[in-house]
Amino acid sequence: MAYKARLQEFSDTLDAEVIDLKKLRKLVFNGCPDSGYRSKCWKLLLSYLPRERKHWKTELEKQRNTYMQFIDEMIIKPGREATEHGGLADVTLDDHPLNPNPDSEWRAYFKDNEMLLQIDKDCRRLCPDFNFFQCASKHPCSRLCGKNSFETLRKRVEQTVLQSESVSRNRLGITNMSAVKRKSSSEFVPLPDGQEAHWEVCERILFVFAKLNTGLGYIQGMNEILGPIYYTFATDPDTECEEFAEADSFFCFTTLMSEIRDNFIKTLDDSQCGIGGLMDQLMSQLKEQDPTLWHKLQEQDLKPQFYAFRWLTLMLSQEFPLPDVIRIWDSLFSQEKCSTFLIKVACAMLLLLKDDLLRGDFPSNMKLVQNFPYSTFDVQKVLKKAVEISR
Template sequence: MFNSTSGNNKKRVPDWLNSSLWSSSPPPPPASPSPKSSPNDVVADRGVKSTPVTSAKSSVQEAEESKYEPPAPAPPKVAVTAPPAVVVRAEAPKVEAQDPLGSQGRYYSSKEDGARSNVDAVADTASEASAAVKVSSPVSAARPASSAAEDISRQAQLLQELSRKVINMGELRRLASQGIPDGAGIRATVWKLLLGYLPCDRSLWSSELAKKRSQYEHFKEELLMNPSEITRRLEKSSLKNDELDGEDKGFLSRSEITHDEHPLSLGKTSIWNQFFQDTEVIEQIDRDVNRTHPDMNFFSGDSSFAKSNQDSLRNILIVFAKLNPGIRYVQGMNEILAPLFYIFRSDPNEENAVSAEADTFFCFVELLSGFRDHFCQQLDNSVVGIRSTITRLSLLLKEHDEELWRHLEMTTKVNPQFYAFRWITLLLTQEFNFADSLFIWDTLLSDPEGLQETLLRICCAMLIIIRRRLLAGDFTANLKLLQHYPPTNISHLLYVANKLRTHPAG
């Protein structure tokens, strides 16, 4: 696809980058957001994150380079009525060039360390659907009228699909890949279907949910109980048995503490020894949960609601760590867990919202199953490890934009591990604001090619759409730019990522 231009080694711009779709005029700016805010304080607008690129074309070379990157949509004028939930870093952060796979800390976060079952009720009237889209979420509160109209139409189509006796997953994926409108609890139900938590047959939803939720409660009783309570129950059970055996003997029995039940036991089967071994992991979970989205009242603050949500995150991560001793807990898992729990806990169906912790646990397990090897340090250098995945991203960039690839990796020596490690392991949750992350996850979860393939295309698109800034930068400038990705129009980003699939190089 890339042909050499006369006089230099630059690759010709692919034809699809010059298409009318790519260079179409930006959408009209959205209206001012409604003063009515969300109870969860998630203030974000995909349009707000647009960054226009304007530069004078003074030479043929500049005109040629400009073809790679179309003009981004102009930023809309949004009247800010409340402090945004996602705080934008105002100061230039320090560039860190250490290997994220090294001994200084394997996983890090950019913050500190490094179904709805009764969809028929929602679909009663079109007016209810329209109102839900307009006022239920700040994501849609400040969007263009045309975009809001598209959301209403897509919501009606999704509701129609969810009301079928047997869900057509192909059609559901197609609709969800375009972005799931906020409101009416649609995203919660769709994500549960896309992650395989809910079966396609709606008649099985009730029994399946009851079974899974009961199973999770059993996990909690078994894995979250303090050893003192376990010992007390064992002693109580032993006393009852002794009383029955000694009714005719005329003496009182004395409870005995076995070796494995003693707090100082070092035995492998000792509940106390296991408890002390888990303490370090639990302390790390507590630290990470406490700093999960500190700018959102849903996760942070002194309210009982926020504390309850933190407790749920903590329970899920502890249960997961104990059920998966080969992985246990790895720093950053809390960032992947947060979007799932937020969506399920915000379901307007009260029964589903109350059971959000159980539903989130099983969906979290299913989500991690697709790339759990990235969290296993022993597999870093294997074909399924994180290094191999980062190499695939590098090759994908080379395939579609060899000039940019050569500048980053050969000229400026920017190791992709320095930025792509976090992008991939945390599913882009730290590169964009919370609301935009949900929009990206709609595409990640719905793509039939799988989450990892879609994620790599999006990461490659992230590089391509800022190629001019990268080509003009040196090592320090590029590393800072990639470790702190600039505000971007998400619809535009996903469009480019999709083009990388439909227009392969060659």
């Protein structure tokens, strides 16, 4: 009965002519029910949908058309250019692959390919334990566009030799690829022409985002931020939401990145506006909640850079299974600023590990915080602890 009443609350809130964001935030903080409400709630909380329901249809149509224009403009073959009518026309042969002109389309094309290779590697291994991203999308971009005015990113990548995985890690603790060449294995066999895997859709979203945000570009780890958003929209029971998951995910991802982008900028790592500031807030929170545990971590020199860097930058998307990440993000998105509650969740994780951390030596504690035992401390327990800290 309580569940039915909760569904009714969500329904009443979302059916209002003007959405009460304060009420919606309170509802979403405690988790969205698995009945198709989450996509709509996230779009509202990420400012993609306006509060007035009467504007939803026109706003969505406008944004989705805008995204299709981005694809036409950002993913284009050199040697072709857009006409006044939006089509493509052949241009002269003055621009060719060896053209040294800085304004050459080919020069930009080859530079984009360097970025695309990194996006491709990251998206291929998106949620590797979750089969969804390897499956074919019901709505490939070629069908949505209704034309083949853009070059599929798959074709670009197929022309480049795939590289093998190495044990090196980047600043986020994510495994990088080495430059050792290898033949393409069955793991990388693309779907037949006309089909796209969900990871390919994510690849295109990130490529368009990087092209539109040249000052930031693509930074490894952004794929982990996009993944849960795209999955939520692409699996929504509403067919329209599922069909336009790509465009909707792009704009919601862009909004979220505008809030957390400083965490991805390496030059801001040690500043208060970057990831360094968040880690300082986490340690201050821990010291306030449990001075004994804080002192233990200080004594062992177990710095937050070793574990919390990834926790906070990727919003815990690599610390929990995808369904748990989505539940955590309900609570994060319900806040006016995600990092406010994210700090509390991260502190709760450390407090739940207190007994083991106080007993353990440096190597065992390092392993523990870098591999949070989510099967022991399920997501509801973590969130409950975070709420206690907030109070």
